[in-house]
Amino acid sequence: MRLAALPRFPLAQLPTPLEEAPSLSAVLGAVRVLVKRDDLTGLALGGNKTRKLEYLIGDARSRGATVILTEGPAQSNHCRQTAAAAARAGLRCVLVLNSPASDPPLQGNLLLDYLFGATVHLVTERTARRALLERLAGELEQRQERPYVIPTGGSTPVGAAAYVRAALELSEQLVERGIQASRVYLATSTSGGTHAGLALGAKLLGAPFRVVGVAVEDDTKAIREQVATLANETAALLGLDIRITPEEIVVDDRWVGPGYGVPSSETLEAIVLAARTEGLVLDPVYTGKAMAALVGQVRRGEVAPGETVIFLHSGGAPALFAQADQLATVFRNGVKVAQ
Numbered sequence: 001m002r003l004a005a006l007p008r009f010p011l012a013q014l015p016t017p018l019e020e021a022p023s024l025s026a027v028l029g030a031v032r033v034l035v036k037r038d039d040l041t042g043l044a045l046g047g048n049k050t051r052k053l054e055y056l057i058g059d060a061r062s063r064g065a066t067v068i069l070t071e072g073p074a075q076s077n078h079c080r081q082t083a084a085a086a087a088r089a090g091l092r093c094v095l096v097l098n099s100p101a102s103d104p105p106l107q108g109n110l111l112l113d114y115l116f117g118a119t120v121h122l123v124t125e126r127t128a129r130r131a132l133l134e135r136l137a138g139e140l141e142q143r144q145e146r147p148y149v150i151p152t153g154g155s156t157p158v159g160a161a162a163y164v165r166a167a168l169e170l171s172e173q174l175v176e177r178g179i180q181a182s183r184v185y186l187a188t189s190t191s192g193g194t195h196a197g198l199a200l201g202a203k204l205l206g207a208p209f210r211v212v213g214v215a216v217e218d219d220t221k222a223i224r225e226q227v228a229t230l231a232n233e234t235a236a237l238l239g240l241d242i243r244i245t246p247e248e249i250v251v252d253d254r255w256v257g258p259g260y261g262v263p264s265s266e267t268l269e270a271i272v273l274a275a276r277t278e279g280l281v282l283d284p285v286y287t288g289k290a291m292a293a294l295v296g297q298v299r300r301g302e303v304a305p306g307e308t309v310i311f312l313h314s315g316g317a318p319a320l321f322a323q324a325d326q327l328a329t330v331f332r333n334g335v336k337v338a339q
C-alpha cells in the first residue's frame with residue numbers, strides 16, 4: 001500500500017484514545033460501547049478533518065501551494081479546521097461559506113474561521129459556493145499565487161486515505177486490547193470521506209466490524225454511491241486491488257430528522273445522554289445523530305446482547321454553541337433521558 005509515500009503535514013495527536021464508555025453502556029444495557037476519540041485529534045478543537053488535512057496540506061505543500069481555498073456551510077467544522085491547518089502551515093486560507101443570513105452571527109466555527117485569519121466570502125445558497133470558489137482561485141492564479149482547492153469536507157482520495165490509516169489504527173488498538181468489536185458507528189453524508197476511508201480500511205484488513213454510516217442528510221442512494229466511488233478512487237491512489245460496491249456501504253438513514261443541520265428530539269436526547277453519562281460533547285449536526293442511531297438500534301433490539309460497538313466521535317463541538325437555542329429549549333422544557 002502506498003499510504004506511507006503520500007506527503008503528510010503532521011497536525012494530529014495520534015493515535016486518538018479508544019475509551020470505554022461504562023456509564024453509557026450501563027444505561028443501554030447488555031452492550032459494551034467504546035468511543036474512538038477523534039474529537040481529540042488536537043488541532044483547533046479537534047475532529048475528523050484534522051486527519052484528512054494532514055494529507056491534504058501535505059499534498060498542497062508538495063505542489064508549492066501558497067493559498068488554500070475551501071467551501072462549506074457557515075458552521076462548517078471542515079472550514080474551521082482548514083483555516084487552522086493553513087495557519088499552522090504558513091499558508092493563506094480563503095473560505096466560501098453559505099448562510100441564509102447575509103450577516104450570520106459570529107460564533108462557533110465561523111468565529112474561529114476569523115480567529116485563524118481566513119478570508120471569508122459569504123453566499124446565501126450552497127449551490128453558489130463552487131462557482132465563486134473557482135473564480136477566486138482563478139483570480140489568485142493571475143496574481144501569481146498557487147491556489148490549492150479542497151472540495152467540500154476534504155473528501156478527496158487524498159483526504160479519505162487518512163481514514164484508511166485510522167482504520168488500521170483502530171484495528172491495532174482493538175487487537176492489542178483483545179477486543180472483538182462488531183460495529184463502528186459514524187456520521188456520514190454526501191461528502192463521505194471518513195466513511196469511504198474506514199470502509200476501505202476495514203475491507204483491506206478483513207476487519208470483523210461492520211462500518212455503519214449514520215446519514216445526517218437525506219439521499220441514502222447518493223451517500224452510498226459517493227462513499228463507494230471515493231473508496232474505489234482511494235484504493236487506486238493507494239495501489240490497492242480492492243473494489244467496493246454501493247450495496248456494501250451500510251447507511252442507516254432513520255435518524256436524519258428534519259434535515260441536514262437540524263436536530264431531532266432523538267438527536268438532542270443523545271447529546272444530553274452522552275454528556276451526562278460520559279462527559280462527551282457531541283454536536284447537533286453530525287455526532288448527535290450518529291449517537292441517536294447507536295442508542296436507537298440498541299433500544300430496538302437490533303444490536304444483540306453482548307455485542308461490543310465503537311462510536312467514532314468525529315468532533316464538531318463548536319456547532320453546539322452556534323445552536324445553543326435548541327438545547328436551551330430542551331433544558332427549559334425538561335429533558336427526558338433514560339439513566
Ligand SMILES: Cc1ncc(COP(=O)(O)O)c(C=O)c1O
Nearest residue numbers: 077153191192193194286314316
Ligand atoms: C463532526 C463531523 N463529523 C462527521 C463529518 C462527516 O465527515 P465526511 O465529510 O468525511 O463525510 C463531518 C463533516 O464535516 C463533521 O464535521
